[in-house]
Amino acid sequence: MADSNTTNFTNPSTFILLGIPGLELAHVWISIPFCIMYVIALLGNFTILFIVKKEPSLHEPVYYFLCMLAAADLVLSCSILPKMLAIFWFSSREIDFNACLTQMFFIHSVSAMESAIFVAMAFDRYVAICHPLRHSTILTNSVVAKMGLAVALRGGMLILPYPFMERQWPYCRTNIIPHSYCEHMAVVKLACADVRVSSYYGLFVVFFVSGVDISCIAMSYTQILRAIFRLPTKDARLKTFGTCSSHLCAILAFYIPALFSFLTHRFGQNVPLYFHVLFANVYILVPPMLNPIIYGVRTRQIRDRLLQLLIHKGN
Structure with missing residues (x-):
């Protein structure tokens, strides 16, 4: 692979992932917090799934x-972290061409699905309040x-053109x-062709998903806040708003880093490459770590059930 950056080829058999360019000497140290976040x-997230499955009272929308x-x-974390840690720990930088496109599809489609799930959760809070x-x-089971x-269909169908293009x-x-x-634009930039279709479609997906979903969430919470402010007492308002606090924290943890990373990637030409890549990793890895913590701490039913399990095992 010594001449991989000069060889002419149409479809490479493998790509080479550099990790975080410019911070190669710190890869082992960077891997420590990333590995902790992964664990x-x-x-x-497995605990959330286990508790909800085992507790009949939590079988609600x-x-x-x-x-x-x-x-x-879980899918998002497992799509990225194993290969990333292999790069950091073992310098295993090669990734098969098809595996790279598959990774790209799962990363971007699952991210779009998460955004839609937040919309569904906002709608649930709107109906509940x-x-x-x-x-x-x-909100029946059906x-x-x-x-x-x-x-799932929206996320998959929107991202399906990525690997085909x-x-x-x-x-x-190179x-x-x-x-x-295998981030979409990072792969597109390697092509020696007019890739404006891929670039523009990527922009469309980002603005469509974030625009539509953030608008729906904003409309839901506008109605929720109006209903909360009409409640007669301060305690009632605080209690009702408390049922939305974990959802709002998760939304902020998801959208703010994602939009910041997207804007710096598209318009921050003077920002060092290592910062782009490092922040792209953080915005993908932090929400899967924070979401179960946020909901575990802020949701009394899950917190109580987890404590019951821990106490029962302790005895």
Whole structure:
């Protein structure tokens, strides 16, 4: 692979992931917090799934959506971290061309699914607070299942063109990706062709998903806040708002780093490459770690059930 950056080829058999360019000497140290985040994400999200499955009182729409989020977080983490840690620990930088496109599909499709899950959770909070008497009739198990299917189909269909477009481009410049995973634009930039279709479609997906989903969440919470402010007492307002606090924290942890990373990647030409890549890793890895912590701490039913399990095992 010594001449991999000068060889002419149409479809490379492998790509080379550099990890975090410019910080190669610190890869081992960087891997430590990343590995800790990975372990916490695995333990936390599996715990959420286990508790909801085992506790009949948690078989409600809000917890079904939480399970969807936990499952998406697990897929997202497992799509990135094993290969990234292999790069950091063993300098295993090669990734098969098809495996790279598969990784790209899962990373971006699951991210789009997570965004849609937050919309579904916002709708659940809207119905629970603004139409509490109709909650069980509006969000039936059948409706929740259809919403979950719609979430998966939208994410998959929007991202499905990515690998098909990337497969058709000739890669005659280099097969070296200056990134720690197969990010869409990082791969597109390697092609020696007019890739404006891929670039513009990537922009469309980002603005469509974030624009539509953030607008829906904002509309839901506008109605929620109006309903909360109409409550007669301060205690009632605080108690009702408390039921939304964990969801709001998770939304902020997901969207703020993602939008910041996207804007710096597209418009921050003077920002060092290592910062782009490092922050792209953080915004992908931090939400799967934080979500189970946020919901575990802020949701009394999950917290109480977890404490019961721990005490029971301790005895």
